Amino acid sequence: MAEDTKDTEVTEFWMVCETGDIESFDNYDAAHEAMTAAVKRDVEKHGEETAREAGLWHPYGYSIKVMQDGRDVTDDWGRNEPHKPLSMA
Secondary structure: OOEEOOOOOEEEEEEEEOOOOEEEEOOHHHHHHHHHHHHHHHHHHHOHHHHHOOOOOOHHHEEEEEEEOOEEOHHHHHHHOOOOOOEOO
C-alpha cells in the first residue's frame, strides 16, 4: 500500500528511467533501492563513465518522481525531504 500522507492522500514513488520505463513503489526506500540497483547494474555492464553520461536530465538516467493523488509533487517533496535524494549524483 502506498504511503498515506494525510487522511485521504496517497503518495506513490515512481522510479523513472529516461528511456520511458516507470516502476511504481509504495514508499521512498523501495524506489531508492530500485534506482540504486539499476545504476549499479548499468555501471557493471557499461562502465562508470558511460553509465553516468547516459542520462540527459539526471546522471545515469534514473530519478524518482513523487505523485500524490495523481499530482506531481516531486519538487515540494524534495524540498521537504532534502536528505532523501531523488536522483543519483
